[in-house]
Amino acid sequence: MRPVEMCSHTSLLLFVILNVVLVNSSKYQNQRSPRKFPVGFRFGTATAAYQVEGAWNEDGKTESIWDYLTHTNSSAIRDGSNGDIAADSYHLYKRDVEMMRELGLDYYRFSLSWPRILPTAFPDKINEAGVKYYNNLIDEMLKYNIEPIVTIYHWDLPQKLQKMGGWSNPYIIDWYSDFARVCFKLFGHKVKKWITINEPAQICDFGYGRDLLAPMLQIPGVADYLCARNLLLAHAKAYHIYDKEFRPKQNGAIFITLSAQFYSYEFGKYKEAALEANDFNWAIYSYPIFSKTGDFPPSMKKRVARKSAEQGFFRSRLPELNPEEIAFIKGTSDYFGLNHYFSFYVYRNDSVNGMFETPSTDDDLGVATYFGEGWQIGESNATMFVPKGFYYLLTKIRNDYNNPPVLVTENGFATRGGLRDDDRVTYYRYYISAMLDAIAEGSDIRAYTAWSMMDNFEWAAGYTERFGLYEVDFSSPNRTRTPRKSAFIYKQIVRTRELDWDYEPESYVMTIDKGH
Numbered sequence: 001m002r003p004v005e006m007c008s009h010t011s012l013l014l015f016v017i018l019n020v021v022l023v024n025s026s027k028y029q030n031q032r033s034p035r036k037f038p039v040g041f042r043f044g045t046a047t048a049a050y051q052v053e054g055a056w057n058e059d060g061k062t063e064s065i066w067d068y069l070t071h072t073n074s075s076a077i078r079d080g081s082n083g084d085i086a087a088d089s090y091h092l093y094k095r096d097v098e099m100m101r102e103l104g105l106d107y108y109r110f111s112l113s114w115p116r117i118l119p120t121a122f123p124d125k126i127n128e129a130g131v132k133y134y135n136n137l138i139d140e141m142l143k144y145n146i147e148p149i150v151t152i153y154h155w156d157l158p159q160k161l162q163k164m165g166g167w168s169n170p171y172i173i174d175w176y177s178d179f180a181r182v183c184f185k186l187f188g189h190k191v192k193k194w195i196t197i198n199e200p201a202q203i204c205d206f207g208y209g210r211d212l213l214a215p216m217l218q219i220p221g222v223a224d225y226l227c228a229r230n231l232l233l234a235h236a237k238a239y240h241i242y243d244k245e246f247r248p249k250q251n252g253a254i255f256i257t258l259s260a261q262f263y264s265y266e267f268g269k270y271k272e273a274a275l276e277a278n279d280f281n282w283a284i285y286s287y288p289i290f291s292k293t294g295d296f297p298p299s300m301k302k303r304v305a306r307k308s309a310e311q312g313f314f315r316s317r318l319p320e321l322n323p324e325e326i327a328f329i330k331g332t333s334d335y336f337g338l339n340h341y342f343s344f345y346v347y348r349n350d351s352v353n354g355m356f357e358t359p360s361t362d363d364d365l366g367v368a369t370y371f372g373e374g375w376q377i378g379e380s381n382a383t384m385f386v387p388k389g390f391y392y393l394l395t396k397i398r399n400d401y402n403n404p405p406v407l408v409t410e411n412g413f414a415t416r417g418g419l420r421d422d423d424r425v426t427y428y429r430y431y432i433s434a435m436l437d438a439i440a441e442g443s444d445i446r447a448y449t450a451w452s453m454m455d456n457f458e459w460a461a462g463y464t465e466r467f468g469l470y471e472v473d474f475s476s477p478n479r480t481r482t483p484r485k486s487a488f489i490y491k492q493i494v495r496t497r498e499l500d501w502d503y504e505p506e507s508y509v510m511t512i513d514k515g516h
Contacts, residue, residue: 022264022343022372022388035436035499041446043494044147045100045453045469046109046410048154048198050083052456053113055090059129061116064156065166065214066459076216079462086457087472088479090133097140099453099470099481104494107147109409109449110137111154111198114179117186121158123178131186138190149409150187151195151257152180152238155203155213155459162215167227168208173234180238184246192252194242195337195409196235199259200285204228209361213459221317221359225304229319232288232329239332257337257409258285262389262396266345266372273348273367276303278396280365286336288321290401294330295321304364311359336397339410339451343389344369378423382414382458382465387430394438394445405444408435412451414458414465424486432499450490454481 050066057067070082089096100108115121116130138148153176157166161175180196188194197203206212209224217223235256242254263277279287279297287297295301296318304318321329346367356362375384390411397406413427432448439445455468463474469487473480488505 022345022386022392032501034501035433037436037497037499038439041448041497042106043490044105044107044109044149044447044449045103046449046451047087047089047111047453047456048151048156049111049113049116050086050154050156050457051452051459052087052089052096052110052454053116054083054085054088056082056084058090059116059133060119060127061113061130062119062121063159064113064115065159065162066156068159068162069214069216073216076211077460077462078464081457081462083457085479087454087474087481092479093133093137094140095481096453097137097144097146099483100141100146101144102483103453103469103487103491105146106494107149107193107447107449108141108453109149109151109195111151111156112183112187113156114153115156115158118158118179118182121160121175123182126182126186134187135190138187142190147193148191149193149195150183150191151198152183153196154198155207157215166208166215167203167230168217168223170230170233172230173237176234177237177241181241181245184242184250188246188250188252192250194252194254195257196238196254197231198257198409199339200228200231200235200256201259201282204231205281205361220357221361221364224361225318228284229321232285232321233325235289236329236332240328253334255333255335255337255407256285256289257339258282259339259341259410260286260393260397261341262343262386262393263346263367263369264343264389264392265347267347270347270367274346275299276365277344277346277367277369280361283400286397286401288326288329289331289333290336290404291330292402294326300364303366307359307364313359317359317364334405335446336401336404336406337409338394338397338406340390340393340408341411341413342375342384343386343393345372346370377426378413379416380414380465382461383412383427385413385427385430387434390431391434391437394435394443395441398438398441398443403442403444405446407447407449408445409447409449410451411448412467414467416464417466417471419471419482419484421484421486424484425489428486428490429499429501432493436499 074080119127141148204224204227208217208227209220211218239254260282263274265271265274276299279299283297288294305316308316346369348367352368375386377385413424415421452467454470455466455472458465470481470483492503
């Protein structure tokens with residue numbers, strides 16, 4: 001048996017051992033006593049530039065791919081909206097910091113807008129107004145001992161670069177790493193935790209393989225794989241730039257954030273399909289960075305090569321990483337940044353054949369997904385309630401990658417609005433409890449980040465889905481922010497460093513009942 005086959009077999013064995021049928025909350029968690037967090041555990045919230053800043057063309061900012069999409073194809077957004085104003089954080093950043101103080105946060109995760117800092121997309125011109133905005137935000141946070149965790153790229157690519165191929169053009173490796181270097185120079189003396197790229201799978205799969213996110217290229221099984229290769233190399237180059245040129249003086253950390261939903265099976269015959277679904281959907285990015293061998297997952301390389309040959313391609317549609325590239329990417333993350341929202345069941349049988357477009361990543365993988373009974377709570381179906389899946393995902397990361405330090409950089413629940421958000425409270429409590437279960441078993445999880453601090457532009461869903469601890473009144477010119485019940489529950493968790501199942505902010509609940 002070759003080494004890669006042994007690795008794949010071991011991963012499958014571990015996956016089978018930890019994987020059992022996912023169950024709903026009433027069966028999953030019977031313990032109701034308060035649960036303490038480890039000493040030094042940290043709490044934060046998160047947003048992203050395009051989703052909250054607004055000021056889309058003010059003070060020298062130029063067009064991003066999301067500006068272009070929402071202005072030229074508003075029907076691509078569920079409610080026809082855009083992020084032109086959004087939560088207006090560009091002008092209301094002091095109120096944002098006040099909310100951080102109200103919650104008692106240890107840190108706040110936000111992103112830098114590439115076209116706001118580099119209006120030509122290149123480092124030949126730096127927009128001082130944009131730099132001033134981020135310095136003002138960072139300084140206001142540091143004044144109150146709130147740590148900035150900064151994402152360099154959270155989906156708002158300059159439209160100029162998209163015209164030249166965006167993430168499918170190998171020159172993006174240099175374009176992105178130049179932007180990263182500018183960010184390190186401008187803000188690295190204040191920022192000590194950098195996230196290179198947010199959610200590669202969504203960038204490449206949803207934006208290049210499908211038409212779910214900008215730039216909506218919809219070239220599946222080709223453009224998405226090119227994007228994946230270039231993105232991994234761009235991330236690695238930014239990591240090495242920071243590690244060699246800036247870390248010695250700035251003494252910070254740098255890592256990537258991956259979106260990983262957990263793919264499980266309800267019937268034992270689909271366990272291999274579930275393992276491969278995890279490989280295709282998120283391990284395509286974690287395996288090259290965190291595994292001992294590097295490179296793309298063996299199961300993925302094998303399936304895409306076979307499908308490509310069957311379809312008449314002269315080579316695999318999954319680009320090959322040469323030995324130098326594999327070594328360049330491997331180990332390039334100080335933490336495992338994790339965004340997680342829900343889980344899936346998978347199956348693979350004859351009914352799946354011919355279900356998907358050819359070529360495509362869906363066809364290469366050859367599995368179908370579904371949700372279990374009782375997984376939806378509340379009105380929205382944007383997120384599902386499967387806390388056990390979060391525990392299994394964290395356990396799989398620990399087992400597969402030798403227990404890397406994990407920062408949960410996003411976790412949250414969608415509603416359709418309103419201040420009394422009991423479903424969100426339920427979601428947070430059970431997911432945080434599942435995380436504590438993983439910690440109790442040895443997973444090195446060091447921080448938890450609620451998505452989101454406030455309602456924002458939720459990409460293709462526009463403003464129809466609300467994730468905020470704070471409700472934003474988008475009909476008000478002041479974009480008034482009002483804390484929901486979940487904000488008070490989260491504040492209590494942060495203050496006490498304890499998960500109290502029975503805590504109720506009674507005076508606040510009475511206020512909500514009267515007003516809403």
